[in-house]
Amino acid sequence: MAEEKTLTLAEQIDTQIRTTGPMSLATYMGLCLSHPRHGYYTQGRPIGAAGDFITAPEISQMFGELVGFFIVNLWQQMGEPKSFTLLELGPGRGTLMQDALRAASKADGFENALHLQLFESNALLKGEQEKRLGNYSPYWASELDAVSEDPIFVIANEFFDALPIRQFVKTDDGWHERLVGLTEGQRAFGLSPTPIADSAAPPEVHGAYAGEVLEIGTAGVDAMQSLARKVALQGGAILAIDYGYPVTQTGETLQAVKSHAFAEPLEAPGEADISAHVNFGVLGEAAKASGLAVAPLANQGEWLLRIGLGQRAKALATANPAEAANIVRAIERLTSPEQMGTLFKVLCAHSPGLRPAGF
Secondary structure (H helix, E strand, O other), X not given: OOOOOOOOHHHXXXXXXXXXOOEEHHHHHHHHHHOOXXXXXXXXXXXXXXXXXOOHHHHOHHHHHHXXXXXXXXXXXOOOOOOEEEEEEOXXXXXXXXXXXXXXXXXXXXXXXXXEEEEOOOHHHHHHHHHHHHHHOOEEEOOOOOOOOOOEEEEEEOOHHHOOOEEEEEEOOEEEEEEXXXXXXXXXXXEOOOOEOHHHOOHHHOOOOOOOEEEEOHHHHHHHHHHHHHHHHHOEEEEEEEEEEOOOOOOOOOEEEEOOEEEOOOOOOOOOEEEOOEEXXXXXXXXXXXXXXXXXXXXXXXXXXXXXXXXXXXXXXXXXXXXXXXXXXXXXXXXXXXXXXXXXXXXXXXXXXXXXOOO
């Protein structure tokens, strides 16, 4: 008997559209990124020079080290609890956490109190995380809320941008959801024939012109609410670093990246990173509604400099003069407004009474 042919993700998506009709962008993104067998984040190695993109921790060890100092400061403000959870969402190759814990473990009692938890779906990346973080006995979680009852600190670097979004396009008769369908057998964007009620659109976009695009990240809000409720109950903080904007606004930010170049989002499902800019305004409101305080949103460049990037760079250059030029280039990439400095934002939602550094 011939073996049954396994459908590619593209074939599965096309079949689903033919069977049940056009799907929302959120459904499409979810399949592309998180399909258990063919999803972008469940296979391959997306990060690094050989992958599709490079994140801040891969640029310089200083990024992770400063995050480590930041967490230590909050831990100390909480009275140095003897047991706490440090949860990273989407830890990549483990580079950020490795650098963070190398710095943080210099604080007396920190490592002994630490319970390291990693939220990761990619088996290959789990292997790399084990190599870098095995000495800290990490626990891999498949649910955002699968943590202990101790105080919890959450790190989410370039996590929220990869959560599915919905898109709506303004027309003369209201906002219509953008859907993924088939046109002459090819995947293409179209609009739902039925507009959503005006009351369903955020107040900030009332009066938008025809053709404007509104992106709504329901999955991101759900994730923040889940985390914030946990932190509000147990104490701690959520640190989210990502590219995005401070308040709800119109404009399309959906993008696909493959091999460090922009790609067509509908062309090769599961083979490219698909993301969208993060609406930090709605994430902050979700955290507040769950009982947390939220520090003023900061630009990444300013935040890193405030918490000691310059001093750390000077110490590294003094210890290894041959690396001085590389250190200068790393600072430029992390802090320059023309690179990551202003596009990337830093959000900290925390237990009332804590004073997170750098805000």
